[in-house]
Amino acid sequence: MTTATLAERYISATIRSLKPETQDDVRAELEASIADAVEARVEQGEAPAEAERAVLTGLGDPDVLAAGYADRPLHLIGPKYYLTWWRLLKLLLWIVPICAVGGITLGLLLSGAGVGETIGQAVSVGLQVIVHLSFWTTLVFVVLERTGADTGMKWDVDQLPEVQEDGAGRSELIASLVFLGIAAVAVVWDSLRGFFPTGGEPIPILDPQLWPWWISALFALIVLEAVFAIVLFRLRRWTTTMAVLNTVLALAFAAWVLVLLLRGELVNPEFLAFVADAGGDGFAAGDAGAADNGGIFRILAVLLGFGVGAGVVWDIIDGWRKARRAGRTELV
Incomplete structure (x- = not known):
């Protein structure tokens, strides 16, 4: 039995994973190229065995070489996708x-x-x-x-994104101030006139016991938010400091709502009683059916708290995202 040379073993290892119809061509190509490279080294004075080993070492792993012949990627996610x-x-x-x-x-x-x-x-x-x-x-x-x-999926220029604004323009300032003004007026209107016809004295939605301290704290937060919006407009860009301040204000508002909600002191008990009476027997039956979960009012409280929490989290994330983008723009 004749012992295969290193070159024969290398060629065999290379072509074994190729399609049968391509193996002969690859074998012939490798035999010729290896022989030429070995011969060139021998002419320069190397021993045949050392020259053969050096040529095969230079070709590298035969599986990698085979992947190149088969146009088969040796990675999970290549540049194409x-x-x-x-x-x-x-x-x-x-x-x-x-x-x-x-x-x-x-x-x-x-x-x-x-x-x-x-x-x-x-x-x-x-x-x-x-x-x-x-x-x-x-x-x-x-x-x-x-x-x-x-x-x-082919890329074209229509896929270029629009230039993103960082929320520090005049329109954003006006929108913020208008929204905060409406919120402040709504709190006062709720206390003085109410939002629902009762056929008698107005019944506020917010608990009257929140006046003066808790409502004063809310008005203070509204004023701070307005000042924040003005400062942001003057800076014309988000910064890390502004993102921190935005986070503090958002968490303060969330704390104001959630603490009162958890303590059952946010909504006026008289308003809840009015809603229950106005709902009639059908509403009472529904509330009783949800008794295992604390009643319909508890479910509504959970939904309100969840909505406030989700809004606050998004506001914080959006502020940091804008600050990070502004920082990258400045570096560029």
Whole structure:
């Protein structure tokens, strides 16, 4: 039995994973190129065995060489689909985990679960969603790349994003001041005139016991928000300091609402009684049917608290996002 040379073993290892119809051509090409390279080294004074070893070492791993002949990628996500994969994954990670965590949190709160249980379940679900989303999205693109499928997605200039504003223009200032002014007027109007016809004395929605201290704190927050909007307009850009201040103001507002909501002191008890009486027997029956979850009013309180919390979280994230983008623009 003749012992195969290093060159023969290298060529065999290279062509074994290629299609049968291409193996002969690749074998002939490699035999010729290896022989020429070895001969050139021998002419320069190297021993034949050392020359052969040096040439094969220079060619590298035969599996890598075979992948080049077969045009087969040796990576999970190559340049062809990388940007499409990354953009889709970022979009999904912004939407799906937030929706999943928000949904499970809202469901647990409505079912009467404790704060600790709710946080634990929400974190667990969020991590599972992120892991599964990343794995399956990546797997899909691996299959697309390995099979050579065409997604049909082609870039053109119409896909260029619009120039994003950082929320520091005159229109944003006016909108903020108008909104804050309406909020302040609404609080005063609710106390003096009410928003619902009662056939008698007006019944405010907010608990009258909040006057003067709690309402004064709310007005102080409104004034601070107005000052913040004016300063932001004067700066013409978001900064880290402005993002921190925005976070503090958002958390202060959330604390004002949620503390009163949890203590049952936000909404006027007379207003709740009026709503219950106006709803009649059907409303009372519905409230009794939801007794295991604390009644309809408790469910509405949870929904209100969840909505306020979600709005505050988004406001904080949006402020930091704008500050980060402004910082990058400044560096450029």
